[in-house]
Amino acid sequence: MNRQPLSHILRLMARGFSYPDKENTSKAFFLAVRQVADSLGIAHDVSAPDQDELKEAYTLLFINEPSGRWAPPFSSVYIGGHGLLMAEGREQAKSFYEEVGLSPATSGEPEDYLPVELDFVAHLVDTESKGLLLRFLKEHLLKWFPCFHRRLKAIGPHPYYMLLADMTSRLLNLIHQEVIDETT
Amino acid sequence: MKRRNFLKLSASACAALAALDLSNKGFFKAASAKASNGKNALPGSLGSKDVPSVCEMCFWRCPIVGKVKDGRLVKIEGNPKSPANGPRVCARGNSGVQLLYDPDRIKYPLKRTGQRGEGKWARISWDEALDEVAHNLHKAKNKYGPHALAYFDHGASAEFMRDIFKTLGTENYTNEPAFFQCVGPAALAYLKTYGYITTGTRQYVDMKNAKAMLLIGTHIGENIHVSHVREFIQGLNNGAKLVVVDPRFSVAAAKADIHLPIRPGTDTALLLAWINFIITEGLYDKEFVERNCSGFDELKKSVKKYTLNWASPICDLPVEDMKRAILLIAKNRPHVSIHPGRHSTWYGKGDTSRHQALAILAALFGAVGVKGGLYFPTPVKKGNLAFGCVKEEPETPDESISEDYYPFASTFGSPTSRIIEATRTGKPYPIRLWGINGVNIIQTIPNPYHTMEAIKKLDFIFCEEILPTETALWSDIVLPGATYLERYDTVYTFDLLTPYLTVRQPVVKPMFEARSSFWIARELAKRAGLKCFNYNDEVEFIEEELKGAGLTLKSLNEKGGLVAYKANPYRDPKKLKVATEDGKIGLAIGDFEDEDLDPIPRFIPTPAPPKGYVRLVYGRSPVHTFSRTMNNKWLHNEIPENCLWLNDKVAQKAGIKDGEEVVLENQDGYRSWPIKVKVTAGIRPDTAYMAHGFGSRSKALTKAYKQGASDQFMITEYEDDPFMGASSHRTNFIRIVKAGQAINLPELCPPPKEIPRFVAKKNRTGGK
Numbered sequence: 001m002n003r004q005p006l007s008h009i010l011r012l013m014a015r016g017f018s019y020p021d022k023e024n025t026s027k028a029f030f031l032a033v034r035q036v037a038d039s040l041g042i043a044h045d046v047s048a049p050d051q052d053e054l055k056e057a058y059t060l061l062f063i064n065e066p067s068g069r070w071a072p073p074f075s076s077v078y079i080g081g082h083g084l085l086m087a088e089g090r091e092q093a094k095s096f097y098e099e100v101g102l103s104p105a106t107s108g109e110p111e112d113y114l115p116v117e118l119d120f121v122a123h124l125v126d127t128e129s130k131g132l133l134l135r136f137l138k139e140h141l142l143k144w145f146p147c148f149h150r151r152l153k154a155i156g157p158h159p160y161y162m163l164l165a166d167m168t169s170r171l172l173n174l175i176h177q178e179v180i181d182e183t184t
Numbered sequence: 185m186k187r188r189n190f191l192k193l194s195a196s197a198c199a200a201l202a203a204l205d206l207s208n209k210g211f212f213k214a215a216s217a218k219a220s221n222g223k224n225a226l227p228g229s230l231g232s233k234d235v236p237s238v239c240e241m242c243f244w245r246c247p248i249v250g251k252v253k254d255g256r257l258v259k260i261e262g263n264p265k266s267p268a269n270g271p272r273v274c275a276r277g278n279s280g281v282q283l284l285y286d287p288d289r290i291k292y293p294l295k296r297t298g299q300r301g302e303g304k305w306a307r308i309s310w311d312e313a314l315d316e317v318a319h320n321l322h323k324a325k326n327k328y329g330p331h332a333l334a335y336f337d338h339g340a341s342a343e344f345m346r347d348i349f350k351t352l353g354t355e356n357y358t359n360e361p362a363f364f365q366c367v368g369p370a371a372l373a374y375l376k377t378y379g380y381i382t383t384g385t386r387q388y389v390d391m392k393n394a395k396a397m398l399l400i401g402t403h404i405g406e407n408i409h410v411s412h413v414r415e416f417i418q419g420l421n422n423g424a425k426l427v428v429v430d431p432r433f434s435v436a437a438a439k440a441d442i443h444l445p446i447r448p449g450t451d452t453a454l455l456l457a458w459i460n461f462i463i464t465e466g467l468y469d470k471e472f473v474e475r476n477c478s479g480f481d482e483l484k485k486s487v488k489k490y491t492l493n494w495a496s497p498i499c500d501l502p503v504e505d506m507k508r509a510i511l512l513i514a515k516n517r518p519h520v521s522i523h524p525g526r527h528s529t530w531y532g533k534g535d536t537s538r539h540q541a542l543a544i545l546a547a548l549f550g551a552v553g554v555k556g557g558l559y560f561p562t563p564v565k566k567g568n569l570a571f572g573c574v575k576e577e578p579e580t581p582d583e584s585i586s587e588d589y590y591p592f593a594s595t596f597g598s599p600t601s602r603i604i605e606a607t608r609t610g611k612p613y614p615i616r617l618w619g620i621n622g623v624n625i626i627q628t629i630p631n632p633y634h635t636m637e638a639i640k641k642l643d644f645i646f647c648e649e650i651l652p653t654e655t656a657l658w659s660d661i662v663l664p665g666a667t668y669l670e671r672y673d674t675v676y677t678f679d680l681l682t683p684y685l686t687v688r689q690p691v692v693k694p695m696f697e698a699r700s701s702f703w704i705a706r707e708l709a710k711r712a713g714l715k716c717f718n719y720n721d722e723v724e725f726i727e728e729e730l731k732g733a734g735l736t737l738k739s740l741n742e743k744g745g746l747v748a749y750k751a752n753p754y755r756d757p758k759k760l761k762v763a764t765e766d767g768k769i770g771l772a773i774g775d776f777e778d779e780d781l782d783p784i785p786r787f788i789p790t791p792a793p794p795k796g797y798v799r800l801v802y803g804r805s806p807v808h809t810f811s812r813t814m815n816n817k818w819l820h821n822e823i824p825e826n827c828l829w830l831n832d833k834v835a836q837k838a839g840i841k842d843g844e845e846v847v848l849e850n851q852d853g854y855r856s857w858p859i860k861v862k863v864t865a866g867i868r869p870d871t872a873y874m875a876h877g878f879g880s881r882s883k884a885l886t887k888a889y890k891q892g893a894s895d896q897f898m899i900t901e902y903e904d905d906p907f908m909g910a911s912s913h914r915t916n917f918i919r920i921v922k923a924g925q926a927i928n929l930p931e932l933c934p935p936p937k938e939i940p941r942f943v944a945k946k947n948r949t950g951g952k
Contacts (some may be wrong), residue, residue, distance in 0.1 A: 002246075005193055005198055005201055006191065007206075008201045008204075008206040009191075009193075009201065009781055011202070011206040011207075012201065012206060014211070015206070019307055023205075026201070028203050028204055030205060031200045031203075032197070032201050032203070032204055033199035034200075035193075035194060035196050035197035035199075035200040035201075036193070036197050036200075036201070038194065039191070039192060039193045039194050039197045040191070046210075048507065052306070055306040055307060056297045056304065056306045058306075058307070059294065059305050059306045059307045060304065060305070063292060063294075063305075063307055064288070064291070064294065064303075064305060064652050064882060064884055065303075065883075066288060066302060066303025066304060066652070066657055066882070066883055066884050067303075067883040067884070068288075068883040068884055068885075068886040068889060069883075072287045072455070074287065076285075077287050082817070083287065084282065084285045084286070084287065084693070084817065085285040085286070085287050085289075085815065086256050086257075086284075086285045086695075087285065090256070091254070091256075094254070097212070097215065098215055101215050102212045102213070102214065102215055103212065103213055103214065103215035104211055104213075105211065105213045106211065107696075107697065108291075108693075108694060108695055108696040108697050108698070109696060110695070115211065116211050116212075119212065120209040120211075120212070123212065140401055171191075172518060174191055176898055
């Protein structure tokens with residue numbers, strides 16, 4: 001496998017965890033998710049959801065949920081134990097981005113928003129920044145993503161987002177192991 | 185990654201990926217050079233950029249400085265330039281950081297997808313949200329007329345959107361909860377007596393220089409307004425004597441020379457007896473009254489029947505204690521602070537009169553415009569702001585729910601109780617759309633069950649909110665408002681003993697898609713086709729306002745964001761002229777008489793608890809504001825829940841132990857969520873107390889949900905003040921429920937014959 005498909009898969013996940021729009025709810029997008037899930041060996045039985053259904057599911061899971069059973073997609077909520085936005089997790093993520101001279105351009109989301117972090121992993125894969133990639137995964141992303149993943153599982157979310165989370169978890173762990181193997 | 189076989193993609197997967205545009209776009213740009221300056225390595229707030237602004241964790245609005253590092257607010261301190269609070273902020277002021285970065289915040293415009301109250305939403309764009317609100321405003325207005333629109337608002341930033349509703353021609357905007365649930369009766373009483381609102385958002389009472397102070401139901405120290413509390417403490421430090429009238433041994437009562445644990449609902453009886461006593465005994469300031477007051481003879485005649493002996497059984501206070509207290513105040517006149525109170529919506533009938541009696545007492549002592557007494561505001565000059573809203577000629581409804589019911593309501597809008605009734609019943613005219621801004625109406629207005637019933641009848645309801653409150657859960661569209669730390673507001677002037685001018689300005693950029701109230705109102709006005717808000721942004725009108733003070737935003741910020749002025753609070757009693765019609769302090773108010781209301785206060789008994797119940801009163805927690813701060817993590821950690829104060833003898837007889845968790849049931853059968861009992865001798869046997877604002881019913885407030893009990897959900901019975909329509913909040917009664925069984929509470933202070941007992945309406949079955 002070359003670098004590009006790997007970073008494309010990461011960006012597929014980043015887009016998948018972004019708010020549903022025309023592009024990331026297209027048939028082509030959903031087909032790619034299913035195909036990659038198959039390649040990752042993740043069993044699924046998710047039929048193509050429509051955009052409105054995903055918008056409601058996304059809002060309730062990642063933005064505001066009336067029962068309080070939601071999974072904020074921000075590292076700060078999980079790292080440092082304070083449960084706040086813009087805390088230690090965001091500072092960690094930001095300092096990693098700065099090491100390679102990057103700064104996120106979001107529409108108001110903090111820098112530790114999951115899609116941004118996944119996009120950053122794609123960038124490190126593209127640029128073969130193995131040392132930084134290992135540190136980013138080990139010291140940051142894999143410190144909180146498993147908590148987020150567990151929280152999602154406990155909620156029992158829309159199957160599409162559970163599939164994306166399972167895929168992302170598998171993918172990050174595979175990359176992590178691969179980088180360890182290559183650097184030791 | 186040399187061994188790329190760790191992930192084997194099928195050909196179809198590769199093809200599917202290739203069909204998408206997944207190139208690197210959107211999330212990153214090259215970092216700016218300033219991102220990695222060395223200052224971030226310094227601990228805490230060291231090396232921060234300091235931005236002066238104005239707090240809004242409560243509505244005292246202390247000047248603050250936000251300390252920002254790397255685009256993140258790390259600390260809030262008082263603005264050292266402020267002559268009122270200096271570098272100090274209270275616990276809430278400190279905790280603004282936690283509001284800003286609360287993950288529970290409303291982050292994007294939301295549209296309801298489930299039932300009202302369910303809180304199921306989908307994120308939508310600002311365009312869609314604003315278009316939908318504008319469309320519904322016109323739809324409701326065109327179908328039912330302008331008065332079918334109603335607006336509930338609180339805070340300076342909500343005033344922008346209020347202009348839209350006024351422009352659309354409705355009489356139904358409410359200044360709620362600031363006026364109709366809080367200061368209305370007191371503000372009206374003082375406005376008519378002295379010609380200015382001696383108590384409203386602010387209280388013009390010189391406690392710092394007082395020789396004696398009288399607090400009636402005012403619990404300074406539990407309700408923290410930093411400079412006000414400081415002046416109270418400075419007064420006590422200077423040796424001021426303190427009389428506190430309160431059925432509860434409050435923080436202020438603990439510092440009192442005389443604490444009078446009065447029977448709730450009888451404060452006016454005490455005040456009228458005191459007024460009669462000081463007139464009869466010649467303890468009042470004759471020269472001041474003759475020179476500066478009108479209506480003395482009518483007052484003297486009217487209060488003659490109210491003796492201390494008469495008041496004693498009514499108030500459940502010994503004559504000697506009442507006499508001792510008023511002599512202590514009289515001895516120190518005119519330098520006495522007869523505190524005008526603030527939250528005054530207690531019993532409905534008689535609330536305006538009670539504050540009128542307080543205003544009269546101050547005048548009789550000559551405690552007006554002198555050190556230690558009531559004082560006059562020092563206006564701070566600034567430019568006049570005109571948003572240029574072109575209002576249609578207001579169409580008067582056949583029957584107004586404001587002035588046709590309450591002669592002194594219309595200046596401030598329409599009473600909330602009337603809006604809710606009209607929405608529920610369609611009478612005298614239908615109300616079909618509500619806009620809500622800066623207030624959680626379900627935890628603020630009496631009888632939230634009626635409020636929710638009314639919401640179900642609306643065609644459309646929207647709100648601007650920061651947190652997912654109960655009100656947000658009931659809304660069709662939720663607009664994410666910027667916190668006070670993310671927005672500009674109008675120029676802020678403070679006209680008390682330490683006058684200053686400052687401005688609220690954003691400390692950090694708005695999070696997510698939150699937008700300032702001005703931006704939201706301006707965009708909404710545009711889409712609604714209204715000619716309104718002829719400024720492009722907040723800075724434009726702030727510069728216009730500052731021009732009037734000879735300042736620019738730049739020059740103000742160069743001065744530390746605040747300019748202080750010299751106060752002019754006192755007057756020569758020989759030359760006193762107040763802003764009433766005849767220039768005199770009104771001891772009998774003709775405007776009231778003209779409307780067939782009492783020109784001079786008289787005692788109207790408020791019904792006593794039914795047998796088996798005690799009266800529920802409420803107050804403030806020193807680290808919380810209304811129901812706004814319970815989800816704030818730092819404040820939640822300090823005081824996560826409220827408790828019920830219950831008299832020790834009552835508790836013993838009823839078998840209730842300190843710390844025990846119980847449920848409350850009110851006279852209409854509505855039950856609370858569990859609350860722990862604080863058994864104490866510091867409250868009367870006929871009264872129970874809890875701090876307001878707890879017991880949130882929104883699960884989306886993950887820290888506040890179900891923490892303690894909500895007093896608001898126990899307030900199902902209310903009466904309106906006949907002068908201006910504010911709703912009563914202390915006319916409800918509770919008993920205790922343990923293991924599902926209701927326990928009647930023993931009556932240890934039976935009411936005298938002058939006070940009738942409350943009789944529950946027959947059709948009320950509440951939670952049963």
